[in-house]
Amino acid sequence: MSIDRPTPPRGFSDAEFETRTARCQAMMAEQSMAALLVCTEPEVRYFTGFHTPFWQSPTRPWFVVVPATGKPIAVIPSIGGASMSATWLDDVRTWSSPQPADDGVSLLVDCIAEVAGAYGGGSVGLPMGPETHVRMPLGDLDLLRERVGGFVDATAIIRSLRMVKSEAEIAKHRHICAIVSDAFDELPNLLSTGMTERQAFQAFRAEIVRQGADDVPYLVGATGPGGIDDIIRQPSDREIADGDLLIFDTGSTFDGYFSDFDRNFAFTHADQGAKDAYRAVWESTEAGLAAIRPGATTTEVFTAMNEVLKANGSLGNDVGRMGHGLGMQVTEWPSNTDSDGTVIEENMVLTLEPGLVWESGKAMVHEENLVVRGDGPELLSRRAAPELPII
Amino acid sequence: MSIDRPTPPRGFSDAEFETRTARCQAMMAEQSMAALLVCTEPEVRYFTGFHTPFWQSPTRPWFVVVPATGKPIAVIPSIGGASMSATWLDDVRTWSSPQPADDGVSLLVDCIAEVAGAYGGGSVGLPMGPETHVRMPLGDLDLLRERVGGFVDATAIIRSLRMVKSEAEIAKHRHICAIVSDAFDELPNLLSTGMTERQAFQAFRAEIVRQGADDVPYLVGATGPGGIDDIIRQPSDREIADGDLLIFDTGSTFDGYFSDFDRNFAFTHADQGAKDAYRAVWESTEAGLAAIRPGATTTEVFTAMNEVLKANGSLGNDVGRMGHGLGMQVTEWPSNTDSDGTVIEENMVLTLEPGLVWESGKAMVHEENLVVRGDGPELLSRRAAPELPII
Numbered sequence: 001m002s003i004d005r006p007t008p009p010r011g012f013s014d015a016e017f018e019t020r021t022a023r024c025q026a027m028m029a030e031q032s033m034a035a036l037l038v039c040t041e042p043e044v045r046y047f048t049g050f051h052t053p054f055w056q057s058p059t060r061p062w063f064v065v066v067p068a069t070g071k072p073i074a075v076i077p078s079i080g081g082a083s084m085s086a087t088w089l090d091d092v093r094t095w096s097s098p099q100p101a102d103d104g105v106s107l108l109v110d111c112i113a114e115v116a117g118a119y120g121g122g123s124v125g126l127p128m129g130p131e132t133h134v135r136m137p138l139g140d141l142d143l144l145r146e147r148v149g150g151f152v153d154a155t156a157i158i159r160s161l162r163m164v165k166s167e168a169e170i171a172k173h174r175h176i177c178a179i180v181s182d183a184f185d186e187l188p189n190l191l192s193t194g195m196t197e198r199q200a201f202q203a204f205r206a207e208i209v210r211q212g213a214d215d216v217p218y219l220v221g222a223t224g225p226g227g228i229d230d231i232i233r234q235p236s237d238r239e240i241a242d243g244d245l246l247i248f249d250t251g252s253t254f255d256g257y258f259s260d261f262d263r264n265f266a267f268t269h270a271d272q273g274a275k276d277a278y279r280a281v282w283e284s285t286e287a288g289l290a291a292i293r294p295g296a297t298t299t300e301v302f303t304a305m306n307e308v309l310k311a312n313g314s315l316g317n318d319v320g321r322m323g324h325g326l327g328m329q330v331t332e333w334p335s336n337t338d339s340d341g342t343v344i345e346e347n348m349v350l351t352l353e354p355g356l357v358w359e360s361g362k363a364m365v366h367e368e369n370l371v372v373r374g375d376g377p378e379l380l381s382r383r384a385a386p387e388l389p390i391i
Numbered sequence: 392m393s394i395d396r397p398t399p400p401r402g403f404s405d406a407e408f409e410t411r412t413a414r415c416q417a418m419m420a421e422q423s424m425a426a427l428l429v430c431t432e433p434e435v436r437y438f439t440g441f442h443t444p445f446w447q448s449p450t451r452p453w454f455v456v457v458p459a460t461g462k463p464i465a466v467i468p469s470i471g472g473a474s475m476s477a478t479w480l481d482d483v484r485t486w487s488s489p490q491p492a493d494d495g496v497s498l499l500v501d502c503i504a505e506v507a508g509a510y511g512g513g514s515v516g517l518p519m520g521p522e523t524h525v526r527m528p529l530g531d532l533d534l535l536r537e538r539v540g541g542f543v544d545a546t547a548i549i550r551s552l553r554m555v556k557s558e559a560e561i562a563k564h565r566h567i568c569a570i571v572s573d574a575f576d577e578l579p580n581l582l583s584t585g586m587t588e589r590q591a592f593q594a595f596r597a598e599i600v601r602q603g604a605d606d607v608p609y610l611v612g613a614t615g616p617g618g619i620d621d622i623i624r625q626p627s628d629r630e631i632a633d634g635d636l637l638i639f640d641t642g643s644t645f646d647g648y649f650s651d652f653d654r655n656f657a658f659t660h661a662d663q664g665a666k667d668a669y670r671a672v673w674e675s676t677e678a679g680l681a682a683i684r685p686g687a688t689t690t691e692v693f694t695a696m697n698e699v700l701k702a703n704g705s706l707g708n709d710v711g712r713m714g715h716g717l718g719m720q721v722t723e724w725p726s727n728t729d730s731d732g733t734v735i736e737e738n739m740v741l742t743l744e745p746g747l748v749w750e751s752g753k754a755m756v757h758e759e760n761l762v763v764r765g766d767g768p769e770l771l772s773r774r775a776a777p778e779l780p781i782i
Contacts, residue, residue: 010628053609054623056642057722058522059715078709082621096711098726100521128529130491131449138519138532139544153530206600209593217608218444230473232445237401251447318469320487324450331448335489 034122061136125154172257181382197235218251227362251330278388280312281366284354314356425513452527516545563648572773588626609642618753642721669779671703672757675745705747
């Protein structure tokens with residue numbers, strides 16, 4: 001059913017997880033950190049390879065403790081015991097959950113105490129900063145903080161680990177971006193005026209899967225006469241008409257790694273304002289691509305892109321940034337903003353996403369995906385056409 | 392492309408949101424609660440109708456404040472302003488996010504102070520109990536708690552609201568359960584030995600969408616000779632062989648409401664142990680259905696089901712419960728456990744999910760979906776065959 005396309009290997013070697021853990025432990029050692037606790041899906045997957053959509057169930061908390069030396073330790077509900085034991089981990093501790101009276105808290109406290117004791121004391125890290133949250137009931141978290149004696153913020157460690165990708169991760173990104181590029185190329189053959197937005201969504205979703213994606217967790221879009229004004233919408237029963245603009249923005253996945261880029265189309269014709277807005281975001285992306293290199297900052301990239309938008313009469317936009325990191329989540333650190341200031345490193349996977357509102361009050365957002373190489377960006381998405389495509 | 396099937400209306404009337412808010416405010420009044428804060432996807436959607444997959448991006452926090460009287464107030468990133476303003480809400484406050492130095496915290500504190508001041512003081516609620524978490528950085532949450540002067544636990548309010556469904560919600564559940572029932576019925580025509588697990592997953596996922604589902608966010612399954620030992624797995628490249636058992640468990644959606652049930656199949660033949668295990672979980676479900684009525688407790692339902700499993704030689708299971716609530720999430724409160732004790736009410740949507748490990752060490756899990764009516768359960772999933780189906 002799917003297209004003939006070489007598929008990268010699924011999963012990762014044990015060596016990949018050993019490297020991730022060793023990099024983490026080197027940063028922990030600099031801070032005399034005895035243990036690092038994570039409890040969110042991408043972090044648990046990063047250290048273990050445990051990959052399941054079961055996280056959609058909010059019922060049970062899941063924990064992984066990274067000790068100062070040795071493999072991470074899983075402290076998880078028994079329903080995940082078989083899957084977690086099939087990963088590279090050796091130490092998988094389970095309890096029968098849900099158990100509201102003590103849903104893993106005591107088991108986790110004991111594990112942390114054991115790990116910290118073996119280290120001879122030291123702090124216990126937990127990500128507490130931007131783009132993180134603690135996935136357990138606040139009442140249990142308060143109890144945990146009291147019994148552990150407090151946590152220190154480990155956001156910087158997790159952030160710097162996850163922002164730079166391995167070649168094995170990059171291969172998965174490249175694969176899903178190629179799939180979605182091909183699916184976007186098929187759109188003119190799939191869509192026509194008279195279809196509803198909902199039918200257009202279903203046709204595009206089916207095409208992405210036909211091209212070989214595992215799933216399409218993120219798909220938003222909109223249509224509207226002469227342009228659109230909301231870029232995170234779900235489809236309606238509105239029929240596509242002559243003169244409409246369409247945006248589709250999708251985060252599709254291969255083996256748990258995301259693409260995240262959009263494309264804009266006009267049906268039968270477009271006015272000059274829409275064409276100019278499209279050209280402006282395309283040129284802005286060119287400026288972003290030219291600014292991307294190891295050592296540059298996300299703020300420099302933002303500024304380079306924003307100058308082009310301002311020169312083309314942008315009235316601003318509501319997105320709050322012009323691109324971001326990409327990985328196991330559809331958006332990750334860093335953000336291309338006027339103050340983010342993250343130093344760009346080789347093998348970061350990033351999006352460039354300039355957007356503007358033009359004089360009609362409509363929005364135009366454009367996006368590409370890339371990996372940072374020593375000499376600049378390597379595009380992962382197939383570069384969009386420089387002029388607004390008309391179907 | 393999709394099957395000819397009457398489709399329930401999408402979205403909800405303003406009256407539905409008014410009723411939800413009024414029920415919430417009545418419970419708040421009993422506790423002199425001036426405001427209730429929610430920040431997770433289903434809760435925000437419950438009070439506003441705001442529905443987008445954008446929540447997959449961890450970058451920005453989103454808040455809704457329910458005051459003692461009047462409509463809820465949204466305090467959200469500007470990227471969501473257009474979508475949120477299209478809901479029934481009147482008061483949508485936005486800030487340009489991401490903005491790590493103050494990512495909505497001051498705007499939210501001001502909103503809560505205004506609402507609580509208008510009420511003349513009183514507590515501020517936040518869900519802190521089982522099956523909840525606070526979706527914002529812990530550092531910002533600590534700051535928020537300090538500036539608000541602390542929160543009281545509002546889990547009981549949110550839980551009791553969301554556990555009982557309206558007829559409009561039930562219609563969405565009934566529709567997606569019918570779609571998935573039909574897709575399961577097609578499986579014998581879609582699957583055969585020699586296919587890989589991954590091909591089987593893709594075929595089933597495509598069939599669910601073809602039957603009219605919006606999406607298949609949750610799909611797990613496994614195959615194995617004579618049975619399976621892990622029920623939350625992702626597919627492998629293992630080829631299905633004669634004598635294999637297969638389980639598929641899916642949470643598919645229509646208009647943001649889930650089905651959640653599984654089916655088991657054998658290929659070409661099955662041994663007596665597998666047949667007996669299947670029969671036992673099927674009979675256990677019959678006992679659960681007989682026990683479901685308004686006024687019974689989830690513990691009574693659990694006990695009725697567990698007695699059947701014990702009588703059939705169950706060696707226990709790792710799931711930790713035998714069914715749960717179903718709604719905007721693939722699992723919701725309550726849980727059918729030996730101590731949950733939730734009193735079952737009319738219009739709760741529940742799953743029955745007995746599981747056992749039999750003497751081979753393999754697991755068998757079975758699941759049905761239902762809505763509780765005055766005189767007992769109304770099945771939403773089409774009842775599985777009483778004997779293990781063989782493909």
